[in-house]
Amino acid sequence: MHVLIAGQGYMGRALVDALLARGIAVSVWNRTVERCFAAVSAGANLAMTIEDGAQSCDVMITCLSDSAAVRASLATLQTGRILQGKALVQLSQTTVEEAEVLAEWAAANGVGYLDGSIMGLPSDIRGEGCMIVYSGQKAEFERQRSILSALGGNPRHVGEAAGAASAFDKAFFSAYYTHLAGFFHGAAICKAAGVPLETYFDLMTTVWNWQGPDAAFADMIRTGDFTAKEATLDVHAYAFAQVSRLCRQKGIDARLPDAVAAAMADAIERGLGDQEIAALVETFQNSGR
Ligand SMILES: NC(=O)c1ccc[n+]([C@@H]2O[C@H](COP(=O)([O-])OP(=O)(O)OC[C@H]3O[C@@H](n4cnc5c(N)ncnc54)[C@H](OP(=O)(O)O)[C@@H]3O)[C@@H](O)[C@H]2O)c1
Known part of the structure; x- marks a missing residue:
């Protein structure tokens, strides 16, 4: 299993450490490449473009400022089909409607989609008490459970509608x-x-x-x-x-x-x-x- 984390701000950085600690292979991409260096020193691979990262991952996690940043980043992929058959776990802050738009994009490209919201700070990630709530396909939630559990000890599925977590x-x-x-x-x-x-x-x-x-x-x-x-x-x-x-x-x-x-x-x-x-x-x- 190989995970791409798109976004190396405060939260994206914490997500990398959580996955590496469970022995999960991680690549990182960030608009400003310098912010990837700490994760690379910790053992992550560097993806110079989101396209490269998408190519080699099984699951892409987005942790960017907002959904506009997510849409802008996904728009730089030559085709969303590069993620076909894979999963997109979207952890950036969204409105209900924005989550639905991203879920439609994923469905149109044959990508499994979960929209998640982190109920904690970067230092809470990995802790048993950290809850991340997810919405979207329950089957996808179950398929990705080992990764989701690595991110926060307490993953919860709160609804099939993409905007439920939001x-x-x-x-x-x-x-x-x-x-x-x-x-x-x-x-x-x-x-x-x-x-x-x-x-x-x-x-x-x-x-x-x-x-x-x-x-x-x-x-x-x-x-x-x-x-x-x-x-x-x-x-x-x-x-x-x-x-x-x-x-x-x-x-x-x-x-x-x-x-x-x-x-x-x-x-x-x-x-x-x-x-x-x-x-x-x-x-x-x-x-x-
Ligand atoms: N920090 C927390 O305690 C916390 C808790 C729960 C949830 N979250 C959520 O996690 C997400 C990230 O938060 P954070 O604290 O890590 O934020 P942050 O440190 O401000 O990092 C923001 C990230 O978004 C990227 N970004 C912004 N605009 C972009 C664009 N147009 N295209 C591509 N990338 C763009 C930034 O890239 P550059 O480095 O290139 O600017 C950076 O990787 C947010 O949605 C936040 O609501 C954060």
Whole structure:
């Protein structure tokens, strides 16, 4: 079994390590070739073009910024038939409709298609607790189970409709990002009001048992160092913006996600788009001034 990973950003890089650790042969392709070098040092093969990578793989995994990037990359293949009889596991952020368009492209070229959404950070990949949800053909999900299990200990199939995983991740994002934004907002209040941050972190990460991302973000807030290590605010904001969009489509009140999305947009306007999402604390602290 040979897997091509198209995309060597923060997440694509983590996917490579997860597959190599299970002894699965991996090739990598990235628009900017320099970003492949770390994966090649770790044992992956370099595909200079997506065409080369598609030729030699059994499964192609796409992990790019968005579905426009996926479509642009697939459009550089001389023919989609190069993937005929193989599988495309699409892990970039998409809307429901975009996932359906990609599934139609795959079907027209005789390619098995799964659309997946990763419910975690690059450091969660491979962990038993990392859930990746997939939609598309259940038979394809079962065929690729060993690869999917290598990526996240907890792969789940959430529907045959290609867009089901995309809809599911908007539900998760709504809960996750509004929680995170509340956490950062609370930290901004502590800092502004001169009440102990550590007591607040203790409450959030220990008493309420939300150790995971909160503890890592607490460290960033303590030090004021928001340098991106796992995901940029740009990537988070793009994904989260789809929540309000889906709410409007379905007639669901969008005021809660709109408020968080506006804070993210404000932070990006202040030049924080390439930082970790915890940089929102600075926006919350300073935007009232
Ligand atoms: N990081 C996370 O915590 C996380 C968690 C869950 C899901 N995800 C999803 O995983 C995907 C990748 O995220 P990431 O954090 O790895 O992002 P990233 O570090 O910003 O990397 C983005 C990737 O997309 C490529 N790209 C952008 N536009 C392109 C285009 N027009 N044509 C070809 N390639 C293009 C970039 O290539 P260049 O290097 O050439 O710019 C790079 O490989 C996103 O859809 C994100 O929603 C990420």
